[in-house]
Amino acid sequence: MSKIPVYQPQLDGNVSTYVNECLSSGWISSRGEFISRFEEAFAQYVGAEAATTVSNGTVAIHLALEALGVGPGDEVIVPSFTYIASVNTIIQSGAIPVFVDSLTETLQVDPALIEAAITPRTKAVMAVHLYGHPCDMDAIVAICQNRRLYLIEDCAEGFGSRWKGQHVGTFGDAATFSFFGNKTITTGEGGMVIARDPEVMERCRRLKSQGVSPTREYWHDMLGFNYRMTNIQAAIGLAQLERADEFLASKTKLAETYAERFASLPVRTHVPVGEVTHSYWMCSLLVDDSRIRDDLRSHLSRAGIETRPFFAMAHHMPHCRTEQVLPIGEDLSARGINLPSYPGLSSEQIERICESVSGYFERAA
Secondary structure, X not given: OOOEOOOOOOOOOOHHHHHHHHHHHOXXXXXXXXHHHHHHHHHHHHOOOOOEEEOOHHHHHHHHHHHHOOOOOOEEEEEOOOOOHHHHHHHHOOOEEEEEOEOOXXXXXXXXXXXXXXXXXXXXXXXXXXXXXXXXXXXXXXXXXHHOOEEEEEOOOOOOXXXXXXXXXXXXXXXXXXXXXXXXXXXXXXXXXXXXXXXXXXXXXXXXXXXXXXXXXXXEOOOOOXXXXXXXXXXXXXXXXXXXXXXXXXXXXXXXXXXXXXXXXOEEEOOOOOOEEOOOOOEEEEEOOHHHHHXXXXXXXXXXXXXXXXOOOHHHOHHHOOOOOOHHHHHHXXXXXXXXXXXXXXXXXXXXXXXXXXXXXXXXX
């Protein structure tokens, strides 16, 4: 029996054609026409003025923080229920992560708790669009504007997600995306940064390339980084972007199938709440009883179906631990599973997954 992975990229379309163009031209490193083509096409797709490619989604967040001037002594409010990259990059910039809890229904950060966590040292808020569902951007934008705080959107899992028709990432002062191999569009490793202010955008471009001078060759007038994407990665990304709507439609159909098939079980799926477009980066399942979560995963594993647990709470990690009790996020983290979520799943594979989940609860009844 073949194993069904939790994610598998779709690398057809123009991927081979564009990569071979890079190989034929010799432009395989961080220069070449596919860099600008991918940046321009991506910015147009999400509705941004401009975008800049980077080597992965984690450095994208670090670059955005650095470009906005977030540094030692500053506080950045961030949900604890997130992937650790959101938090590590805050610490790497010298700032202090201030953890807040999430909302049960959407899994996203609670705006009321963002407001309550603001202190005189708060410089920014990081909104993480977890598993493809948008945060409440009306509330978060209003808080940041009223309190004069930077808003950074971590859209690593939010490509294709929209709040009231507007693509996530276009609400904040800066936003970041990931193109890791399990993302809706992938470059293997890779990421993107967008920013509202053209000066911040230009600072991102310079910082990612060793702080290079825009007017003098091999002159570096600021401390920078090597965060550049390769032309081959950009070629893959451009080919992936051409199929983005197809991928997103397939993932939505898959999520709707899961929701329909599991409606009578003691679980809930992660459905869109409000006037949003859920991109379903991962199709998520929350069991009613956290005590059976790992047993269900073991059952699916024996059936050759790979799953993932929800992210562990960041404030429980040894290097950034706090003594806070964040009950909503802790409960969600303990009950959640990510099911196979890629657009290339066959109808037979989907049926096998659904029957295996249902069979677990029939056995337990």
